[in-house]
Amino acid sequence: MECSFAITGKDYVLVASDTNAARSIIKMKSDEDKTKILSPHLVMTYSGEPGDTVQFAEYVERNIRLQHIRNIHELRPSSSASWIRRSLADSLRSRHPYAVNLLLGGYDVATDTPKLYWIDYLGTLAEVPFAAHGYGSYFALSLLDRYHNPQASLEEGVETLKRCINEVQTRLVVNLEKFKVRVVDKDGVREIEL
Numbered sequence: 001m002e003c004s005f006a007i008t009g010k011d012y013v014l015v016a017s018d019t020n021a022a023r024s025i026i027k028m029k030s031d032e033d034k035t036k037i038l039s040p041h042l043v044m045t046y047s048g049e050p051g052d053t054v055q056f057a058e059y060v061e062r063n064i065r066l067q068h069i070r071n072i073h074e075l076r077p078s079s080s081a082s083w084i085r086r087s088l089a090d091s092l093r094s095r096h097p098y099a100v101n102l103l104l105g106g107y108d109v110a111t112d113t114p115k116l117y118w119i120d121y122l123g124t125l126a127e128v129p130f131a132a133h134g135y136g137s138y139f140a141l142s143l144l145d146r147y148h149n150p151q152a153s154l155e156e157g158v159e160t161l162k163r164c165i166n167e168v169q170t171r172l173v174v175n176l177e178k179f180k181v182r183v184v185d186k187d188g189v190r191e192i193e194l
Contacts, residue, residue, distance in 0.1 A: 001174040002047035003136030004034065005164050006103040006116050007148060008129050009157040012185040013105035013114045016161055017045040018136075018176040033180055038064045039074040040188045042106040044084075047133050048121060049099040056091075056098045060084055077106030077115035081125055089123030097121075101133045107184045114184070132164070139171050140164040154183065162194055 004017040021029035035045045036057045044060065046053045063083075068074050075083070081104050091098045102119040118124075118131040130144040147160045158181075165179055182191050 001135055001172075001176070002034070003134035003140075003168055003172075003176055004045040004047055004103055004132065005136070005140055005144075005161060006045065006105050006131045007144065007157050007161055008105075008114045008116045008150065009152045009154060010150070011107075011112070011114060012154055012157065012183050013043075013107065013116050014154075014157050014161055014181065014183050015043055015045050015103055015105045016165065016179045016181040017047070018134075019178045019180055020174075020176055021050070022174075023050065030178060035180060035182055036061050037182075037189050038080065039068060039106075041074065041109060041184060041186075042077055042080055042104070043182050043184050043189045044105075045103045045133075047101050052098045053100050056088075056100045060087070063087075076108050076110060077104065077117070078108070078127075080104065080106065081115075081117040081119065081127075085119055085123050085125040088119065088121065092121075092123055103131050103133060105184050107186055109186065112186065135172060135174075136164070136168040136176070139167045143167055154185075158192070158194065165194070 006015045017034040021032035046057045104117040118126045130148045132140045
């Protein structure tokens with residue numbers, strides 16, 4: 001039972017992910033960070049099979065860092081998304097595919113625009129204005145469709161995100177009590193409190 005959301009605004013991307021680590025009916029941790037900061041202007045949330053998620057997220061993090069070291073500049077969000085999609089698609093055709101769903105949020109400093117990508121375990125990639133993964137998406141996507149404003153300020157985006165989290169906490173059978181929220185903008189990636 002995992003849940004992650006992401007919203008784009010005028011000059012930012014907000015990503016949120018629950019902090020529960022559970023298997024079947026057992027909750028093992030309530031402080032699991034399901035996000036990875038891939039570069040100064042790129043963050044990724046992940047969900048899926050526990051071993052696959054951490055391994056794939058670290059693989060992506062290390063390879064994007066290696067590209068940055070080799071070429072002296074960071075990848076733009078669209079290039080990173082394409083590389084991640086290709087890595088998932090290649091693993092799907094191997095004997096050990098990754099069962100990982102991702103939300104990739106970034107700020108393209110070359111064009112001064114926020115970017116958000118929805119990637120699933122089959123290697124499907126879509127650039128979207130808002131996104132959700134997990135059981136919470138059944139409740140949040142209608143709220144995001146109703147309240148998302150592409151020109152919203154950061155405060156308005158946080159309010160929309162709070163609506164989604166409150167709806168999931170109210171209606172979902174499993175209690176997802178805490179969410180880790182990060183914002184990506186021209187100043188980089190930072191964590192914010194709700």
